[in-house]
Amino acid sequence: MNYYYLAASLPMLFLGRTPLISEEAFLALCGEHLTVEDRDALGALFSPDGAPSGHPFVAAWRRKENGLRSAIAAARASRRGQDATVHLRAGEAGVSAVRAVAEAFGRATPAEREFELDRCRWQTVEELAGMDIFSSAAVLGYGLKLRMAHRWAAMVAETGRRRLEESVDEAAAAAP
Secondary structure, three states: OEOHHHHHHOOOOOOOOOOOOOHHHHHHHHHHHOOHHHHHHHHHHHOOOOOOOOOHHHHHHHHHHHHHHHHHHHHHHHHHOOOOHHHOOOOOOOHHHHHHHHHHHOOOOHHHHHHHHHHHHHHHHHHHHOOOOOEHHHHHHHHHHHHHHHHHHHOOHHHHHHHHHHHHHHHHHHOO
16 A cells, blocks of 8 residues: 555654654544554554554564564673573564664663664664655554654653652652
């Protein structure tokens, strides 16, 4: 299925910049234009509990994401001198994912590490979406990228400082 009108009406996305469309507006547009199968796939991608889906794009994304998460678990376990086997997931941790995790774990701060991991995810979405920007895979990929972009847009330094201060206050109050 090709979604010429929908894809052409969506603003460009950039990781680290506030998107010009909300998730709600995107989902409303998709509700008007996507087939039932593609709407269900988008719902599975946006589902917090990983709702089941037989859609090829969703299955491919989940394999790649599980592979990346396994590579992250292995890197964390290695840093702690632990066995990661219990934390590994069935997925496709390709060379690029393993390389991206190594690069991310070399970053100076947790925020830089997370950003590097999301850059890897962004690239994976682009690879899975393919070259046809009007395809259902491209629209589903846009949804994943939109979620990442909104996540980063919500990470404001002031909010982070406030949450840190709240955590320190809670820890101080709980200390004997």
